[in-house]
Amino acid sequence: MIIYTKHALERMELRDVLRSEVKRVLAKGKIATDHRGEHGEFKIIHGDIVVIGHVTEGDDIVIMTTWRNVL
Secondary structure: OEEEOHHHHHHHHHHOOOHHHHHHHHHHOEEOOOOOOOOOOEEEEEOOEEEEEEEOOOOOEEEEEEEEOOO
16 A cells, blocks of 8 residues: 655645656656665655655555656
């Protein structure tokens, strides 16, 4: 299951990022190796969208924030 934090939903609305786009990033994106989260977070990129999240012990994906890269 994908869980969106309140912060993520606020940022998605501000940055015009749709849930369907986040799902596409999770399915087709590449994990950025330059990101080292303190609590197992990952950074994944697909196209111009970046997603920061982590996986719970129960295998849920928690989306913490997302944005569009300026190309």
